[in-house]
Amino acid sequence: MLTIADKTFHSRLLLGSGKFASAALMQQAIVASETQLITLALKRVQLGKPQDDLLTPLRQLNIQLLPNTSGAKTAKEAILAAELARDALDTNWLKLEIHPDPRYLMPDPLETLLAAEQLVQRGFVVLPYCGADPVLCKRLEQAGCAAVMPLAAPIGSNLGLQTEAMLRIIIEQAGVPVIIDAGLGYPSHACAAMELGAAAVLINTAIATNHSPVSMANAFKLAVQAGRSAYEAGLSVQHLTAKASSPLTKFLASL
Amino acid sequence: MHITVNDDPFQLEAVSTVEQLVTRLGLDPNGLAVAINNNVLAKRLWPEHRLAPADAVQFFQLVTGG
Numbered sequence: 001m002l003t004i005a006d007k008t009f010h011s012r013l014l015l016g017s018g019k020f021a022s023a024a025l026m027q028q029a030i031v032a033s034e035t036q037l038i039t040l041a042l043k044r045v046q047l048g049k050p051q052d053d054l055l056t057p058l059r060q061l062n063i064q065l066l067p068n069t070s071g072a073k074t075a076k077e078a079i080l081a082a083e084l085a086r087d088a089l090d091t092n093w094l095k096l097e098i099h100p101d102p103r104y105l106m107p108d109p110l111e112t113l114l115a116a117e118q119l120v121q122r123g124f125v126v127l128p129y130c131g132a133d134p135v136l137c138k139r140l141e142q143a144g145c146a147a148v149m150p151l152a153a154p155i156g157s158n159l160g161l162q163t164e165a166m167l168r169i170i171i172e173q174a175g176v177p178v179i180i181d182a183g184l185g186y187p188s189h190a191c192a193a194m195e196l197g198a199a200a201v202l203i204n205t206a207i208a209t210n211h212s213p214v215s216m217a218n219a220f221k222l223a224v225q226a227g228r229s230a231y232e233a234g235l236s237v238q239h240l241t242a243k244a245s246s247p248l249t250k251f252l253a254s255l
Numbered sequence: 256m257h258i259t260v261n262d263d264p265f266q267l268e269a270v271s272t273v274e275q276l277v278t279r280l281g282l283d284p285n286g287l288a289v290a291i292n293n294n295v296l297a298k299r300l301w302p303e304h305r306l307a308p309a310d311a312v313q314f315f316q317l318v319t320g321g
Contacts, residue, residue: 016321017321018321026319040319041319042316042318043316043318044261045287051282051286051316053285054317054318056285070321080290080295084290084295084315085317087288087295087298088287088288089286155321204321205321
């Protein structure tokens, strides 16, 4: 079971709700993934245009909703977004993300730490999206974050575990769940992340933009389960030479 | 009374609460949040909070996103 703050989850796959072609496909993918945590974003209302009722179908699925602060470029903006999200959704859970650079969407470490410290003081359960920096992750944990969410690769890039060496250190040192976020493109990436000992992974683009998002959601679910099972079993030792799997008898040599 | 709503000028004929403005704009309060002059106004205060001249009102809603 995955425990974050005071809640437990049987699924270790978090889903992002962006980029799905339709609400119906998103709902089907959520069901197929068996996720219990899904992220949402906040934006200014466009007056005169109909509002999509996103919440009613999500609430029917009985999953934890995790608003994010995407769009915030500074700690000050992220704190305002967090307070708005808390009031809109009636939850103190928050995915903190501050990425001022639109090309690579790299999270700003200084603003993220500053915002995390203040949001924890304001009673939020803070899950910060951050770079794969072991020192920063430890500082975020010490600030009171309920988990850390280091990136594997740039958001939406599908490049996989580009930061693997640093993620290993983060996982080894962490006293809170490490949720690997951003850049995981294939189920095998998610499986490898779980084999490293990640507590969970967050997937959005790789599922939502696939031509069969429901099938891909199922594939990621199975990959996360496989990786976790392997981690719990303990990975086998690697060798540079062969180790025979069959008895080496001499009968072939006698022919 | 002149205010702005999401940065656009807006004319209020009479004293109005935030809740009345939400109704007048036809907004669904489900998943809606409001900031007045960059300060979040909690939903429970919408029925009693009266808007003042030159208030900058901003409405936000939850949307899909990672």
